[in-house]
Each structure stands twice: as C-alpha cells, then as structure tokens.
Amino acid sequence: MSSQRGMIIVLEGLDRVGKTTQAQKLVQSLRNQGKNTELIRFPDRSTMTGNLINQYLSGQTKLNDHVIHLLFTANRWEKFDQMIEMIKAGTTLVIDRYSYSGVAYTSAKGLDFDWCCSPEKGLIKPDCVLFLTTDINESCKREDFGQEIYDRKEFQKSVHQAYEKLIDKTYWNIIDTTNKTIDDVHDEILKAIHVRSTNISKNISYLW
Numbered sequence: 001m002s003s004q005r006g007m008i009i010v011l012e013g014l015d016r017v018g019k020t021t022q023a024q025k026l027v028q029s030l031r032n033q034g035k036n037t038e039l040i041r042f043p044d045r046s047t048m049t050g051n052l053i054n055q056y057l058s059g060q061t062k063l064n065d066h067v068i069h070l071l072f073t074a075n076r077w078e079k080f081d082q083m084i085e086m087i088k089a090g091t092t093l094v095i096d097r098y099s100y101s102g103v104a105y106t107s108a109k110g111l112d113f114d115w116c117c118s119p120e121k122g123l124i125k126p127d128c129v130l131f132l133t134t135d136i137n138e139s140c141k142r143e144d145f146g147q148e149i150y151d152r153k154e155f156q157k158s159v160h161q162a163y164e165k166l167i168d169k170t171y172w173n174i175i176d177t178t179n180k181t182i183d184d185v186h187d188e189i190l191k192a193i194h195v196r197s198t199n200i201s202k203n204i205s206y207l208w
C-alpha cells in the first residue's frame with residue numbers, strides 16, 4: 001500500500017471537444033513523471049450495462065430516458081470497488097467522463113436535475129474536474145460527429161447549459177480549447193493539475 005492515495009482527475013465536456021486525446025496525453029505525461037496512472041473511460045462499453053448503453057447510443061435499441069440514465073450510473077458503480085482499490089494503492093486515475101456527464105446529458109433532455117444527481121450519490125468525488133469547452137459550431141464539424149444519438153447541435157447546446165449548473169470552482173477548472181493546439185491545451189491541463197495536486201485531502205470524498 002502506498003502512503004499517499006492516488007489523485008482522481010476527471011475530464012468533462014461536450015462531444016468532440018478533445019477529451020479523449022487530452023486524457024491519453026495526460027496519462028502519458030503523468031507516467032513520464034513517474035506516477036502510477038490509469039485511464040478509465042465512461043461509459044465502459046465492455047461490460048453488460050456498457051453493451052446496452054452502446055446499443056442505445058448507436059440507435060439500435062430504444063430505452064426510456066430514466067432507464068438509460070440509471071444504466072449509465074450503474075456502469076459507473078460497476079467500477080467503484082476497483083477504483084477505490086486503485087486510489088488506495090496510490091494510483092492516479094484519469095477519468096474520461098463521469099457523473100457530470102450523467103447529470104448534464106439526462107437533465108438536458110428535460111428530466112429533473114435533482115433526480116438525475118441522486119443515483120450518483122456515494123460515488124467517489126474527484127479531486128479535480130477539467131471542463132473542456134470550445135465553439136460548438138467547430139466541435140459539431142469534427143470527424144465522427146453525428147454518428148451517435150446525442151450528436152445534434154441543439155442538444156449539445158442544452159447539455160452545455162446543464163454543465164454550467166454543475167460547475168463548482170472549488171474543484172473545477174474550465175479549459176477553453178478554442179483556437180488552441182493539442183499541446184497548448186495539454187500544457188494548460190498540466191498546470192491546472194499541478195496547482196490542484198498541492199491541495200489533496202488525505203481521505204477520499206464522495207458525491208454529492
């Protein structure tokens with residue numbers, strides 16, 4: 001067991017904003033700094049709930065909005081025990097989407113905000129959320145946009161508004177990626193994490 005717990009870093013943002021690229025680069029940089037680091041992506045499409053989520057997102061299966069919300073949440077709960085073990089062992093977790101996606105995407109459909117938050121209660125609270133933003137007109141033009149059911153410009157605008165309700169500056173950093181290179185954004189992320197890492201509590205906290 002490591003004497004210091006691992007840091008929990010979440011990347012959030014609209015579709016095609018560059019989260020996955022940045023999450024992968026971040027993992028590499030932290031590993032290069034000698035930190036034991038693992039990348040986790042939600043939804044994890046490899047599990048049973050993930051398989052259903054994948055069918056829903058690709059339009060093969062229709063599901064009630066409450067049901068799909070709970071499936072996304074269950075997909076996160078499935079990883080809970082493993083995440084606790086990794087953090088306690090000193091492994092830093094870089095997480096590509098988390099509960100904030102859950103609340104933002106479902107409440108953007110018009111479901112009650114507090115109802116959306118409630119099944120997330122008790123999940124691990126990250127030390128830092130990096131909220132990547134960009135000009136929606138640009139992200140909607142990017143490769144692969146339009147392939148899944150949430151890839152609609154008007155819906156993405158509603159999701160952005162819902163994210164704004166979740167911003168908590170005590171642990172969120174807003175990273176505007178507009179007109180910035182991948183490396184510029186990466187540097188900004190590293191700086192933000194460096195600042196946050198000086199202020200990590202010994203104990204794990206939980207949502208909400």
Ligand code: DGP
Nearest residue numbers: 015042043072073097101102105106150
């Ligand atoms: P990604 O694999 O990161 O491209 O995510 C797939 C899509 O699923 C994307 O449009 C965002 C959406 N999404 C991710 N997490 C959740 C969630 O917990 N709830 C809902 N409703 N949508 C989510």
